[in-house]
Amino acid sequence: MNQPCRDSSLPANDRVNEAQTAHCGITSAAQEAYEPGTRNCSARNSSSLPKEGSISFEDIFKAIDKDKSGAISMCEFRDFAASLLGAKPPVDRPVTPPVDRPPVTPPVDRPVTPPVTPPVDRPVTPPVDRPPITPPVDRPVTPPVDRPPVTPPVDRPVTPPVENPPIDTKGNFSTRNGRIYDPSGREFQPRGFDIDNPQVALQDVDKIVGDWSVNMVRINATQRTKYGQENNYDKELMKKIVDEYTKRGVVVEINDGIGKFANWGSISTGNELKERVEFAKEIAEQFKDNPYVWFATPNETGGAIKANSAQDKAWLNEELAFNEAIRSTGNKNMIVQGDAFWGQGATAGGESAIIRHAAEFKKFGNVIAGQHVYNGSPNAENQLTNAVTKLRDAGFAVIIDEFGYVNQGDGSNPVKTQSGSDAVFKAVEKLGIGALPFRWATSGDDKVYNFTRDIRGKGPRTAWGEQIWRMTHAD
Known part of the structure; x- marks a missing residue:
């Protein structure tokens, strides 16, 4: 899905122009889902942002469902909901599947796993056997006598x-x-x-x-x-x-x-x-x-x-x-x-x-x-x-x-x-x-x-x- 106005590339904790950024990303995604080619987020200071209540949560969820590439971030969704509802707490937050995404990224556990593999035993075992296998001390002595x-x-x-x-x-x-x-x-x-x-x-x-x-x-x-x-x-x-x-x-x-x-x-x-x-x-x-x-x-x-x-x-x-x-x-x-x-x-x-x-x-x-x-x-x-x-x-x-x-x-x-x-x-x-x-x-x-x-x-x-x-x- 083409997203020229995507703000998700910014760090998740970047709160600069929070409301506008949220409206821009979500609005663009929703409109793209139902009105392809129409983007209200051509600029961050655009005055054509939709009014409060013009886009329903149903529209948002449909947009999210259509967005298979995950372009709409958890942060955008949360910020947009806050801007629409004001101080009213978003009751539907638990529904958001982003809660599952953090556990999916287990890079923290990966570096811990390699030490569990038993490479410690590998170098220990062969060296014990190698010294007795190498009897080159006798080899150079015998052939020269017969040659x-x-x-x-x-x-x-x-x-x-x-x-x-x-x-x-x-x-x-x-x-x-x-x-x-x-x-x-x-x-x-x-x-x-x-x-x-x-x-x-x-x-x-x-x-x-x-x-x-x-x-x-x-x-x-x-x-x-x-x-x-x-x-x-x-x-x-x-x-x-x-x-x-x-x-x-x-x-x-x-x-x-x-x-x-x-x-x-x-x-x-x-x-x-x-x-x-x-x-x-x-x-x-x-x-x-x-x-x-x-x-x-x-x-x-x-x-x-x-x-x-x-x-x-x-x-x-x-x-x-x-x-x-x-x-x-x-x-x-x-x-x-x-x-x-x-x-x-x-x-x-x-x-x-x-x-x-x-x-x-x-x-x-x-x-x-x-x-x-x-x-x-x-x-x-x-x-x-x-x-x-x-x-x-x-x-x-x-x-x-x-x-x-x-x-x-x-x-x-x-x-x-x-x-x-x-x-x-x-x-x-x-x-x-x-x-x-x-x-x-x-x-x-x-x-x-x-x-x-x-x-x-x-x-x-x-x-x-x-x-x-x-x-x-x-x-």
Whole structure:
């Protein structure tokens, strides 16, 4: 209902021009109810206000009844009644429903109600349970302990460049922190033995791999009787050997067996060195796509060599030429770098030429240090431990690719080098190095190093053979 003259917006207790205000609001409402568009209250001082008695209470009540929006206030009604009746008290006041309106507005009670709700208990209950639920003290401690063994892959691409800068080892064996890792990234610890005769290596593959559970063998590439037989290397035989072993997941270390009757410890120069280089290129080219084929440098060349001597320079020249020949073919496989002092380096108290020339060897990438151990000293264990530590500090993983002790032929009563052999078995367990005992006996002469009472693994195992068996079958 349109009310341009409504005074109810004023405070209820505003008594200014009380009579006129009352007449204006009520009169306008009543007239609007029965005479729409007629408003006598266009101004507060209008002289056209109805005379006393011209609007009856019935008219007022009808107007109130029509006014659904409550535009006519209790105050207007009361003031208008007083102006009409004068001093006469309005008998009908109790009828006015405004008495019910005050209780309808309970804003006074609302603010009192919220405290009644039990929020006081809510914050109290959860906090009591939360402290025991939060055991983060143990969480950060446990995971970090387990992550390093599982997180080696994170470090693999970062660390190898320190030891093998020129070589991309993806899909190949690699070294890191003195350890060897296979192409899948798992640590690889060589456990097997030497086999002198290639034919026997091929014939006994099931027994060697199946029964003795080896993961690596070291095989002579050829049995030349002298230098100069340039085409004596049997490529087809070696391919068959490599195929049979590597398809079983076994690494084959090809040993340069050139010159079977050459002087032990001699250093190759001139044409002799040229022949070694050509042989290295030939085998490297043949197996460059098979990462399970490793290459051993010339076997046990160089005796007791002093640093910066002519022998030292000649030995280094021989070794570098051999390694360069392998890498010149694009072959990235592992090179087992032999040491001076008849291959024993510092394992028997001598000096390691590998450590002395570490920078020159590491430039080829994927080079590990090969050591031979035939040490009869009671201090053999300490000497071997010190040698392994120094080689690792120089940036090399270590493999003992020859070791053993001489017995009486039937495998009993070792007469020498047992202390060095025992030291190797301990180092395999304590230091995690690889080891290949010498050797799988193929003839009666080999009985002095045999693993069983008879050749080629036949008969009961010797005491020496029992040690090898436990090593190759260890987890």
